[in-house]
Amino acid sequence: xRDEWMIRGRVPMTKxxxxxxxxxxxxxxxxxxxxxxxxxxxxxxxxxxFFLTEGQVFAVEKKPExxxxxxxxxxxxxxxxxxxxxxxxxQALEGLPAPTHAFLGGxxxxxxxxxxxxxxxxxxxxxxxxxxxLESLSELLACLKKRQIEAExxxxxxxxxxxxxxxxxxxxxxxxxxxxxxxxxxxWAEEYS
Amino acid sequence: xRDEWMIRGRVPMTKxxxxxxxxxxxxxxxxxxxxxxxxxxxxxxxxxxFFLTEGQVFAVEKKPExxxxxxxxxxxxxxxxxxxxxxxxxQALEGLPAPTHAFLGGxxxxxxxxxxxxxxxxxxxxxxxxxxxLESLSELLACLKKRQIEAExxxxxxxxxxxxxxxxxxxxxxxxxxxxxxxxxxxWAEEYS
Amino acid sequence: xRDEWMIRGRVPMTKxxxxxxxxxxxxxxxxxxxxxxxxxxxxxxxxxxFFLTEGQVFAVEKKPExxxxxxxxxxxxxxxxxxxxxxxxxQALEGLPAPTHAFLGGxxxxxxxxxxxxxxxxxxxxxxxxxxxLESLSELLACLKKRQIEAExxxxxxxxxxxxxxxxxxxxxxxxxxxxxxxxxxxWAEEYS
Amino acid sequence: xRDEWMIRGRVPMTKxxxxxxxxxxxxxxxxxxxxxxxxxxxxxxxxxxFFLTEGQVFAVEKKPExxxxxxxxxxxxxxxxxxxxxxxxxQALEGLPAPTHAFLGGxxxxxxxxxxxxxxxxxxxxxxxxxxxLESLSELLACLKKRQIEAExxxxxxxxxxxxxxxxxxxxxxxxxxxxxxxxxxxWAEEYS
Numbered sequence: 001x002r003d004e005w006m007i008r009g010r011v012p013m014t015k016x017x018x019x020x021x022x023x024x025x026x027x028x029x030x031x032x033x034x035x036x037x038x039x040x041x042x043x044x045x046x047x048x049x050f051f052l053t054e055g056q057v058f059a060v061e062k063k064p065e066x067x068x069x070x071x072x073x074x075x076x077x078x079x080x081x082x083x084x085x086x087x088x089x090x091q092a093l094e095g096l097p098a099p100t101h102a103f104l105g106g107x108x109x110x111x112x113x114x115x116x117x118x119x120x121x122x123x124x125x126x127x128x129x130x131x132x133x134l135e136s137l138s139e140l141l142a143c144l145k146k147r148q149i150e151a152e153x154x155x156x157x158x159x160x161x162x163x164x165x166x167x168x169x170x171x172x173x174x175x176x177x178x179x180x181x182x183x184x185x186x187x188w189a190e191e192y193s
Numbered sequence: 194x195r196d197e198w199m200i201r202g203r204v205p206m207t208k209x210x211x212x213x214x215x216x217x218x219x220x221x222x223x224x225x226x227x228x229x230x231x232x233x234x235x236x237x238x239x240x241x242x243f244f245l246t247e248g249q250v251f252a253v254e255k256k257p258e259x260x261x262x263x264x265x266x267x268x269x270x271x272x273x274x275x276x277x278x279x280x281x282x283x284q285a286l287e288g289l290p291a292p293t294h295a296f297l298g299g300x301x302x303x304x305x306x307x308x309x310x311x312x313x314x315x316x317x318x319x320x321x322x323x324x325x326x327l328e329s330l331s332e333l334l335a336c337l338k339k340r341q342i343e344a345e346x347x348x349x350x351x352x353x354x355x356x357x358x359x360x361x362x363x364x365x366x367x368x369x370x371x372x373x374x375x376x377x378x379x380x381w382a383e384e385y386s
Numbered sequence: 387x388r389d390e391w392m393i394r395g396r397v398p399m400t401k402x403x404x405x406x407x408x409x410x411x412x413x414x415x416x417x418x419x420x421x422x423x424x425x426x427x428x429x430x431x432x433x434x435x436f437f438l439t440e441g442q443v444f445a446v447e448k449k450p451e452x453x454x455x456x457x458x459x460x461x462x463x464x465x466x467x468x469x470x471x472x473x474x475x476x477q478a479l480e481g482l483p484a485p486t487h488a489f490l491g492g493x494x495x496x497x498x499x500x501x502x503x504x505x506x507x508x509x510x511x512x513x514x515x516x517x518x519x520l521e522s523l524s525e526l527l528a529c530l531k532k533r534q535i536e537a538e539x540x541x542x543x544x545x546x547x548x549x550x551x552x553x554x555x556x557x558x559x560x561x562x563x564x565x566x567x568x569x570x571x572x573x574w575a576e577e578y579s
Numbered sequence: 580x581r582d583e584w585m586i587r588g589r590v591p592m593t594k595x596x597x598x599x600x601x602x603x604x605x606x607x608x609x610x611x612x613x614x615x616x617x618x619x620x621x622x623x624x625x626x627x628x629f630f631l632t633e634g635q636v637f638a639v640e641k642k643p644e645x646x647x648x649x650x651x652x653x654x655x656x657x658x659x660x661x662x663x664x665x666x667x668x669x670q671a672l673e674g675l676p677a678p679t680h681a682f683l684g685g686x687x688x689x690x691x692x693x694x695x696x697x698x699x700x701x702x703x704x705x706x707x708x709x710x711x712x713l714e715s716l717s718e719l720l721a722c723l724k725k726r727q728i729e730a731e732x733x734x735x736x737x738x739x740x741x742x743x744x745x746x747x748x749x750x751x752x753x754x755x756x757x758x759x760x761x762x763x764x765x766x767w768a769e770e771y772s
Contacts, residue, residue: 330520331527334521350543
């Protein structure tokens with residue numbers, strides 16, 4: 001889904017290419033329960049919600065400005081399966097239905113507690129995180145090592161064309177780490193014969 | 194969808210991150226008719242087909258080895274909405290139902306004829322191409338310029354972690370151009386008020 | 387050499403990482419004669435001139451604003467072996483001493499004539515070009531193909547850290563193609579025994 | 580300097596583009612004293628030694644196979660200003676002349692001790708490190724934070740062309756972090772007037 005379709009304000013938003021890869025890495029099923037933690041504009045919640053024909057998204061966000069945008073995007077895209085949750089993780093997460101999937105969109109400084117909570121709620125939870133600062137990368141790697149979790153780490157850098165005097169100039173975007181772990185065994189993982 | 198879920202043989206396959214972005218750029222609707230031209234292993238056909246609850250995919254491929262893989266993947270993933278078409282584009286495309294969307298996965302040397310045919314069949318067709326050689330990039334740019342088509346061009350390079358002696362080493366993947374143009378006006382394009 | 391050491395004005399400048407790789411790809415000798423065509427701020431001329439203890443740089447540029455910057459940078463860095471040449475390539479190149487090396491810094495629209503001239507002046511000239519637009523890339527590839535020249539093509543994308551609230555955020559830079567061909571056989575190319 | 584000019588064996592070598600940027604980031608002067616710690620094949624030592632017309636390089640390496648390669652490359656390129664030092668850092672570094680510059684080429688697990696030693700020997704030492712594993716990145720960031728050192732961090736990913744059936748395919752290389760800090764104030768840092 002294009003970035004410009006989203007109502008954005010001045011809240012930072014996951015770029016569409018990173019969002020597409022991140023939602024893909026979540027490996028959602030139609031009945032998944034996704035926690036979108038640090039939901040920002042809600043763009044990941046919206047895109048993921050289209051897969052969840054029988055499931056739900058809980059979009060958790062603390063900033064009032066962002067909460068308003070999530071509500072607006074929920075309405076614009078008509079996503080009744082998104083529940084907006086105001087508050088800070090991990091506290092705001094405690095009362096929610098157990099997640100099958102979680103997306104961590106923003107460096108929080110509470111990564112260890114959040115991952116601890118996710119695993120307590122569902123030890124087979126599938127988690128995908130977007131990491132943009134090197135300190136958050138260190139923090140997440142330390143969390144995973146402590147718990148002996150093996151994650152898939154993908155770094156991704158894109159560039160987008162801008163047309164100037166009939167020439168396509170490629171404009172570099174910021175690199176992102178997309179880190180994923182956990183999840184139920186996929187029915188497609190087995191050898192086919 | 195993970196690369197390792199696909200049955201692959203020795204046919205080159207679009208990597209999962211590139212596939213996720215490419216399918217996203219197609220902007221499919223549930224009733225879309227997608228031509229996957231140069232379908233390879235069929236991985237794009239399979240991933241796209243899950244969105245097309247009322248639509249269809251035509252996976253066009255000339256290599257016997259690849260055709261066999263597409264059939265196997267179609268069966269493994271139970272995708273009845275994929276029709277495998279043996280033959281070379283553009284000839285093999287002539288008799289198919291008009292496309293709403295097309296994916297060009299491989300450099301063909303027939304790009305101009307294929308794009309001409311796509312536009313003849315449906316002047317509002319949405320096209321996404323993956324380009325890996327610089328000569329194919331030149332060829333596609335020339336096709337688009339000739340027709341005064343403005344495309345979105347994204348380049349994307351990823352790296353994936355490999356664990357060695359407890360350290361994550363990032364292994365560079367080959368860069369890809371993802372080029373998209375056309376399509377019906379999106380209902381979400383309009384300003385929300 | 388750091389970008390911020392250069393006097394810049396508003397003229398676009400090759401970024402320091404790209405400049406370091408480009409100067410390295412030129413494979414200069416102390417007595418080389420380098421033409422820096424489309425010299426911009428003169429940053430490549432300055433950096434290269436430090437290698438040319440017995441050689442010379444001709445910095446060719448048409449824009450008055452840029453010419454002034456080259457003169458200022460020449461003076462700041464005390465580079466007496468840089469000759470500033472006002473004018474447009476290829477015309478402005480005709481009277482200069484034959485080059486052993488040439489750097490093409492800007493897309494010119496005259497690439498074919500310039501490369502023709504370079505090869506006429508010295509059929510073993512070593513050329514390195516920085517290409518940022520896809521149309522210039524196509525143009526250069528066509529020039530090279532026509533002449534059956536095999537070039538080394540490197541694409542390069544970097545990101546630089548920015549410190550925000552104690553976190554290093556990586557800011558993506560624009561990708562560049564660095565294309566090199568020709569040159570005398572290196573004394574180091576032979577097998578060592 | 581091209582990778583293929585170096586005598587390599589099976590020892591991992593800094594790729595030429597990364598080497599060019601790294602040597603540039605060192606900001607060497609003709610009389611610098613450079614410690615190349617974890618010198619591998621000696622490729623950085625060789626390239627840097629050409630700048631040091633009055634200076635010296637100490638190439639420190641513990642692996643016998645690599646030490647042999649450094650000696651061979653020193654001989655091939657006739658670099659009398661390179662001293663090969665067998666041993667492990669930081670112990671092997673103790674007796675050497677104080678460095679003005681240091682290059683850290685390999686993740687060592689002793690990064691904190693090495694940086695401590697470097698700063699003890701010369702509190703204005705200029706250090707450039709190449710980091711390829713995410714754990715080494717975390718380790719180095721922690722070292723720097725502890726000492727309140729502000730570093731420049733650059734990530735760099737390249738691709739190189741491979742010619743196949745007349746087409747240039749870009750082959751992705753592994754991304755590298757190039758981290759630099761310290762050094763004397765440059766004479767070129769001041770505003771020019």
